[in-house]
Every structure is written in structure tokens, then in C-alpha cells.
Amino acid sequence: MEQTINIEQIFGILRKHSKMIAISTIACTLLAFIVTFFIMTPQYSASTELLVNRKQSSDANVQYNQVQTDVQMINTYKDLIVKPVIMDTVETKINKGNSHKLTDVDEMVSISNNQNSQVFSINVKADNAYTAADIANTTAETFQKKAPKIMSGTDNVSIISKAKPDLTPVSPKSKLNILIGLVLGLLLGIGIAFIRELTDKTVKDESFLTDELGLTSLGVINNIAEKDIIKKAIMSVSSSRLTRRG
Template identity: 80%
Template sequence: MEQTINIEQIFGILRKYRRLILSSTIVCTLLAVIVTFFLITPQYSASAELLVNRKQSNDANAQWNQVQTDVQMINTYKDLITKPVIMSSVVKKINKGNNQKLDEATISDMLSVSNNQNSQVFSITAKADNAYTAADIVNTTAQTFQKKAPKIMSGTDNVSIISEAKPNLKPVSPKKQLNVLLGFVIGIVFGVGIAFLRELTDKTVKEESFLTDELGLTSLGIVNNIAEKDLIKKAIMSVSASRLSRRG
């Protein structure tokens, strides 16, 4: 038999399980706070910008072709930057005098390269658990690439660093407010879900109308639930009354 719930019943269920929903919300919010503020390591980001632009010709058509060539070369540069030919030199410079030794794969994973469509400028960005490390990795990578690009690309010297990375002491992750809000919302949703699940899987008869209206049975009466202590009390009173009647 299909079971339907109206608006009044929904609010009734929410009132009935309000403590469960409140507890779930508090627990999930506290978990989000603990994970966000104490367990997740903050990540810092730094970026440098490079310009791809060779010496322009006086001819307008040649200039346009050179610009298009530079834009297309950025895609090659983006792939080249994180390759061992660049990373091997970056790793040596980063690890020099540094107690924490990083390998090529680790630094490559920290880096990302991006550019806007049809732009001759592209960005190198690094994320690390230290703001100064992130900036150092980006600047070292940019300088190494600028130095090695002409040799790798057969004398094509068209890369300039237009903006060096600076340490940004404000972490980019985790998003503390967002994480706490998500924990709060998840707590409410989880609590409401459990409340409705318990209510819908509860097969006990709660109202007489269910027997008469839904099942079409005839009501012969209602037997109230009597607590065990009340039964004991009534039994004692019944025995006492019986003894008194005998004495009389």
C-alpha cells in the first residue's frame, strides 16, 4: 500500500525528531570545524606572469602572423614547463640549502600553467603549505624556463617575465567558512533524512483511523497502554480490597 505524507505530517515529523535533527546538525558542524581548523594543512598560492612576444616586423601582416605564432606556442610552453628538462634544474635550485628535499614529481604537481584565450601572457602558479616556498618555486621555474626556452626551441627567444611571484600569506584553502556551512547543511539534511527514514519504516499503528479508513476494519474499542508500575499498583490495591471484603 502506497504511503503518502501531507504538509501537516511533515511538520509533525520534524517536531517529533527535532532533538535528533539538532544533534545531527551540531555534530556535523563540529566535525567540519575540527577538520577545517585542525586537520587540513593550509595551502598558499603564488603566481608569476610571462609574456611570449618576439621582435615585431614592420610589415602589418607579418606582425599579425608573429602574434598568432606566439599565442600558439604558449600551448607548447605550457606542456614544456613541467617536463623533466625544466624540472630537473628547478629541483636542484629549490633543494639547495633546503632541509626539505622535493623531487621533480612533487614540484610538478604543485605547478599549474594557464592563459586566457588569444593572449600572449600566461601564468605559472604554485600551491604549497608555505607561502614563501610557493613563491620560490614559481620564480625559480619561470627564470629557469626563460633561460632554457631559447635552447630547447632552437633559438626562439621570445619569453619575458613581466610579473614575479610574491609570497601571499593568506591561504587559498581550505575555505573555512564554506566548509563550516557545508557541515551545518549536511548535518540538517542527515538529521532530516534519518527522521523520515525512521518514521516511514515504523509499521506500528498510531491512530484508530488507519484501521478503519485505510484497512476497512471495524473498531471494537481502544485498549490504552498501561505502565508496568500502574499494573503493579492496581494489583496491590485489588488484593487489599479483596482482603478487606473478606474481613467484613
């Protein structure tokens, strides 16, 4: 049997389960707050920029070809930087004299560049702002030193901007996480409310029996609350006593 719900019934369901929806919303928002501020580890970002630019020829055509070659070389450099030949040296330098040894430094490093640009960036994310800047600068310096040996004497990499510690974490995004928790809690509460209502097979009114099931109504027995029964019993006893006295 197909069951339909109109707008009035929708608002009725929301009002009926408003307390449960509010509890769900508050609980999920509180959970998002706890996870964001007490469980998730803040991540900090640092970047250093490098320029790929060899000594230019005075010939315009040769100069253009050299620029295009440098731009294409960046793709090779991007792959090379995160390879063990560079990262192993970086990891050794970072951990030298450091009691807290870092592993998988290569997973903290990413490379980015704009299309047709001779500049590319070494980006690092770590749980410490100073560590992130140190890894970015060490990676740039190590690559600049090793690139000519690896690439057969090609010396066209310059560091144009060193990384500086940024004490503002890039993640987690606290406001966004809490907003997501609030919205999910609200949707969860509304979803549970409708599921409970649609799966409730109890008879709620007489029209369901007569219109939906085609049965004949023989009468309606009203439900009387226990407190009303007690109240009426007390009133009945009091009235009986007054009658006897009269």
C-alpha cells in the same frame, strides 16, 4: 500499500524528531570544523607572469603573423614547462640547501593564459607561502634560460611579474566547509527522521485499523503511565484510610 504524507504530518515528523535532527546538524558542523582547522593542510598560491613577444618587424603584415605565432607558441610552452627538462632543474634548485626535500614539484605547478593573449602565468600551490613563490619564480627563470636552447634559438620570453608570498591561504575555505557541514547535518537528520517514520510499522491510531486494514474496532485501551498508576494508588489508599477514620 501506498503511504502518503501531508504537510501537517511532515511538520509533525520534524517536531517529533527535532532533537535528533539538532544533534545531527551540530555533529556534522563540528566535524567539518575539526577537519577544516585541524586535519586539512592550508594551501598557498603564488603566480608569476611571462610575456611571449619577439622583436617586431616594421611591416604590419609580418608583425601580425609574428604575434599570432607567439600566441600559438604559448601552448607549446605550457606543455614544456611541466616536463622533466624544466621541473627536474627547478626541483634541484629548490631543494639545494633545504633540509626538507620537496618531491613532485611538477604537481604543484599549473599554467594558465587568456585566449589570444601573449601573456601566460605560472601558478603554484604549496603548503608554504614562501615555498610557493620560490617555486613560481624559479620555474619562470629556469624556463626563460632554457627555452632558447630547447626551441632552437627562439628567445621571446620575458618575465614581467615575479611571484610574491601571499600569506592568505587559498584552501581550505573554512566558512564554506562549515556551511556544507551544517547543511549536510541538517539534511542527514531530516532524512533519518523520515526513514524511521516511514519504516515504523507500529499502529499509531484507531483509524489505521478501521480505514486502512478494514477491521472492526472493539474498543480502545488507553495507555496509563506508570507514575500515574502510582499516583492513583496512593490517592486510593489515602481515601480508604480517611473513610475508615470517618
